[in-house]
Amino acid sequence: xxxSCRRCGRKLESGSLLVASVVHWSPKPAxxxxxxxxxxxxxxxxxxxxxxxxxxxxxxxSCRVCLVETEQACDHWFEGGWIFPYAKLRWVSGDDVFxxxxxxxxxxxGRNGVVAETLVAPGFxxxxxxxxCPARKCSHCGALEILYGDENRTKxxxx
Ligand SMILES: [Zn+2]
Ligand SMILES: [Zn+2]
Numbered sequence: 001x002x003x004s005c006r007r008c009g010r011k012l013e014s015g016s017l018l019v020a021s022v023v024h025w026s027p028k029p030a031x032x033x034x035x036x037x038x039x040x041x042x043x044x045x046x047x048x049x050x051x052x053x054x055x056x057x058x059x060x061x062s063c064r065v066c067l068v069e070t071e072q073a074c075d076h077w078f079e080g081g082w083i084f085p086y087a088k089l090r091w092v093s094g095d096d097v098f099x100x101x102x103x104x105x106x107x108x109x110g111r112n113g114v115v116a117e118t119l120v121a122p123g124f125x126x127x128x129x130x131x132x133c134p135a136r137k138c139s140h141c142g143a144l145e146i147l148y149g150d151e152n153r154t155k156x157x158x159x
Contacts, residue, residue: 001069002076005060013059017068017146018052018098018116020105021087029132031084038083038137038144039068047086051100059091059119064149066091066119070141078136078145083120085131089146090116119148 004011017039024035039055059066087105092098092114099111108116122131134147 002058002067005063005065007063007065008060010060010062012067013061013093014095015057015059015091015093016054016096016098017057017066017119018054018090018092019085019087020052020090021048021085023086023089024084025081025135025137026084027079027081029082031082031132035084038142048105051104052090052098054092054098057091064147066146066148067143068146069143072141074138074141074143076138076143077140078143079139080134080136082132083135083144083146085120085122085133087122088118089120089133089148091119092116120146 002012019039022037023039024031025038026032026035039053055068057066057068090098090108096114097112098114098116101107101109101111104110108118110116120133136145136147137143
């Protein structure tokens with residue numbers, strides 16, 4: 001597992017990523033209806049899952065990057081692209097387990113008092129290209145690095 005940030009070298013904060021929808025992946029800022037999916041294992045009827053799937057993850061709060069790795073040891077060969085979530089991607093710090101209440105996905109407060117933080121919120125209306133967030137995916141093991149801090153996510157940064 002990666003324990004320090006590849007960009008700034010700071011220690012990564014460990015926690016979990018909560019995923020409540022199918023997440024599509026595309027190397028281009030647009031995805032077809034039959035695009036590849038990432039963060040598999042989300043049990044859903046159609047696009048949305050009733051309960052979020054919790055993935056072990058690590059993040060750097062200064063670079064605003066969230067890294068989801070597989071069990072596999074890997075040096076990572078990241079390719080750039082975009083993820084297209086259909087519901088919010090949320091973060092829970094540490095080893096907390098998030099148990100959704102009846103009000104999920106409208107409430108980020110879990111049953112046991114754990115409050116999930118929103119990392120990526122799809123815009124409304126939910127157009128396919130309006131939900132994208134820059135990300136990088138390892139072509140070897142499938143690890144995913146989500147650049148959740150990019151506020152101009154539909155534009156390229158000018159600098
Ligand atoms: Zn960093
Ligand atoms: Zn890898």
